[in-house]
Amino acid sequence: MAEYDLSKTIIPYLDRHLAFPLLAHLVETSLFPVEQVQAAQYELAKGTNMLDYAVSLFEQLHPDEEIPEEFSGKREKAVSTNERLQLEAQAVLDVIENPDVAQALRQDKNQNLQYLKDNYNLTLEQITALYNFGQFQYTYGNYSGAADYLYHFRVLSTDNDLNTSAHWGKLASDILTGKWETALEELNTLRDVVDSRSPSTLLTASAEPAALTQLHSRTWLVHWSLFVYFNHPQGRTLLLETFLSPTYLNTIQTSSPWILRYIATAAILSRKSAAGGSAASSRVRHSIREIVKVIQTEEYQYQDPVTSFLKELYVEFDFEAAQRELTLADRVVGDDFFLGEFREEFLDNARYLISEAYCRIHQRIDIGDLSERLNLSRDEGEKWIVNLIRETRMGAEAKIDLEKNVIEIHRSPLPIYQSVIEKTRGLAFRTQALGTGMLHSPQQPQQSQPQPAVVEGAP
């Protein structure tokens, strides 16, 4: 199953620290030799200030060898830096934590700065100390502390670049401390920042074109948000909302097609809300249809058992192949870091999807056959089907005939009056809108019409 593992693909888009959980998960799944994963962990930890962790990893890896000299030196240096930065930051923190100050602070950042400068002699450089200390704390693994400092810094600072950077840092800290609610908030604000498309606020404001930077930021955001979306209770729906929005779908299609696996899984998982809930937006409701289209177009770039399951089911209508893919997909989902917990749910929903499609196409279905399609025993299958009929709206149409061991489905065609009503439904409203549009819209400059692709002018 190692060929379907995405850790290696995803890690380049993650922060060093965010990669640790992924690697830890790999150790558990034993897809790869443990030593290799540990070596990777060690390499990863070496670059951070989490020196104790790195040392312990080293010991695990080379039980017989001496611990390299450099660690002790690094450790001392880290400790001293920590103290120095803490001192600097403390000064600011003292001021801020003063209740008077907290009350005096307003929305306007510039005004706040002025206020702090006038009354407490606090300059922007000093505030930046908060950022530095927060970042340093992050490097040695004190995520909650880092989150605090970065939060304070962001409230005060006016520096856009550093603010964005603090945003990312805070998000990472929240993810690593497992505060999904705050992480979600952070994610949403960060998304706004990224989408606001002013190049200076983006993470790497460089000579590169703004669009490219934005694409990078979005790609990163997409990967980081996986942590949030697959841990937050509402995450899957939100994931569909976000990832199926045109901008992010485009990002995924252009730069990271493997995310399709997560969209596909989320779409399958949210089947229930799709079937029943009216609360979910149309995007979520039609998520499966949408994702199937995308999977089809991106097939040449990316496919794995999860996506091919959907493809076999909804494009080829090859139920045997779909079932085969489902078996594979089940294991893939189980092994995936993000999806592991949803294995059962995934399987359940996938079966529903199969049986739903099967029932819609067939008129008379052999129960044994269907059970086989669903990887279930005969009795289980029967129970399953009864549940299915009860839960879905097929109730009126499907009946089980135990004598012949078949399900009979009689779908009455859509009555004509209903289709007429459907067609004429919006007409009055649209006409009204037409009228208001005519009255209110001032003359706007003529916009050019779409032109045909072939150049007429080139004789």
Place this chain on the structure above:
Amino acid sequence: MSRFFRQAGDSDSDTEESDEELLTSGDEDAAAPKAAAKPAMSRFLRTAGSDSSSSDSESSDEDESEMSDEEPTQKKKSRFMRGDSDEDSEDEDVKRVVKSTKDKRLEEIEATGKVMDNGLKINDWVAISNEFDKLLRLVQRQSNAAEPLPPFFVKTLLSLEDSLNAALMKEKEAKKKMNATNARALNSMKQKVRKTAKEFEKEVQQYQNDPEAFEREFTAHAQPADVVAPKPKKPKKSADSESDGEPVLDDRFTTVGKGGKAMSFSADNIFKTLKLVHEARGKKNTDRGEQIRILEKLLEVAVTSYQRIRILLALVSSRFDYNSSITSYMPTDLWLSAQHEVDELISIVVADSSYAVQEDTEDYDELVERHPATESDGVVRIRGSIISFVDRLDDEFTKSLQNIDPHGTEYVDRLKDEKVLYRTISRSQAFYEQTSQPEPLARVIMRRLEHIYSKPDAVVSALESSLASSEITPSVTLASSATTSSLIHSLCVHLYKADNSLLRTRAMLSHIYHHALHNDFYTARDMLLMSHLQESIHSADVATQILYNRTVVQLGLCAFRCGLIKEAQATLQDIFTTQRVKELLAQGVHQQRFQQQLTPEQEKAERSRQLPFHMHINTELLEAAFLVSSMLVEVPLLASIESEEQKRKAISKPFRRLLDFADRQVFTGPPESTRDHIMQASKALQDGEWEKCRDLIQSIKIWSLMPEVVSVKEMLAKRIQEQGLRTYLFTYAPYYSTLSLSLLSRTFSLPLRSVTSMISKMIWNEELSASLDQSTGVVVFHRIEHSRPQQLAQVIADKVSALLEQNEKVLDIKLGGSGGWGDRTGDKGEKRGEQTQERRGRGDRTRGSLRGGPRGRGSRFAQGLGNQMTRVR
């Protein structure tokens, strides 16, 4: 002042003679230009003097310009002879030649005189006039050769004058004795004679004073003239200088250039000669062939690199100058030598980095030899442009291919030259890489790319193989990058970084074309969509638009080869709806239609844009691909829709038109053309006879031109089976209540599983109202018959919503812009959905994407381009 003139004029013959001696004495090198200059000047002055005394300037001007027109031919002839003599430098030869010409001339003069006498006798003034002109010419030549005026001429002139006067008197007395032409000739003769008499006033006077002495002088002169080597040609100055109105200085140099003799092909005088050639360049009377020869000779004697570079620069330019007409192409041999010289030039500059050829340099003295040592920064900068030579070479090559008949062997022979051209281009690329000049480098890389992007691998490697023998190679070669794709990729990457957006666009299109050619449909399509070119291509120049069209078409063919029928159909649709395929691909000129006539200029411009034959995309193959994919898309669609109204909205107009036309025909014979095949195949498909359809399609001959014929045919057969099944189901569903799956599978030779899958798909998409019965293995159709009122209700509902849509559309147009009020209406979500779908459904709706309206697609592709760049980096 006039005194001076006169003096100079008087001493004329003496100085000339001494000059001649000087020249022949062999001291050619130093003295020649000086010597040549001096008499020329005096001659000019003299004639100017004589002219100033002439009263009737207008008519004489005319005549003189006539004479000057005659000059070049004479001169050329004589110069050739002298050219020979120069080389041989054998006096005997020279003498003989001169003698014969001279004698001939005298004889001619006398003969002319006789004819004139005859004319006088019968009073035929037309003949006399002609003869007189001839005589003047001869005399002119005589004086060009610096020989004294033959007495015979003076005699004739005098007698003519007399008889003219007599004739005029007679004419006055006897009215209507002459016809009109004769009278006119007489009048013009009168003027001519008077003018000539004035011109030769001095000689005439001399003659009149003492005819004997004059004659003696002539014969005396003739004697030494025999011995003396040919005089440098001194054309009669008056004609040239007066008609051209050139400044004195210029004139002098021109004269020398024409004289040829004055040119000295030695290392010392190279720069002077070069300058002369330079100044003569572009003038009306300059003989381009001669210039080239001079330069070639100069090149032989050139010693230093500096000299060689200078001469090569001039030589290549004059080779390109050789052909002044825009329409005709450069002769192949000239082209080849130009190519060779450009190569040489590059070699010199590459070998010695202390010489640089630049378009902008500081002013320098052209007549002075320069060395790297004497320059301030150790580099000799010479004005010139190698890149423009390379460009020109390439253009001339293309032009010649455009003009040569592509079906002859000449064309093939000419094509072989592409190899050397490609080598030159690559060498210059290497040169620019070495000297790191980004702007010309980008241009030259583009040239290189244009030679290989549309070629199959074998041809590219043949072209590339020529690079191995070169002493310098560009950084990217086929050898270094293993496959043509990576070669083209790295060339394109370089161009993507260039500042020039035109080059970027063209590189992008060539890259896409190459991908399409190599059946890499998805990459090509993504690149095309991400480049946003379809939005801006309308403002591009025509050549780029043509390239765009070619690329799109190639993409369509690629989709067809890959079996992506829908995409192929959608991509090719646009170009076929215009019905001007050949024109849009620059493979044929505009067909004259009655409403629009092209001006000759437009037509010429269009012709010059045509692609050489070997670059053509076969339009018949293209049409076959388009029609077949249309058939596969269209026929099931036609079968699935019932009402006439819907039928009108069908997708492919060109295909529908053909199909309707085929339907109307009463008799259909066996298929001949590709179209016939496809039309009959479509009919067979409509009738469910997929085997017949397949046979017809596969028997189309043009497929053989497509790479991977066999697999394409197999693919088509499979598609025909599938679409046949769909058509069959659509057509015959109303007449069955159940159909056995196994029967269907047998009829269409498809595996049961794919039959089931296809029917399932149709059911799921609600194209077919039916369901499967698993236990009995049949498909059950649910046919619902609507009552009349029900049908009518449906129709009216449709019509009402259509009306509303129309209104909305009208308002949209009126309010200008699609994003306006429409978003506020109830179907907001739906509309948005459509847009996103369109964007997402790139695969099956390429047409929509290719058509690319300005709205909606922004962010993705803006990013996409960025992403492209990352990939590329």
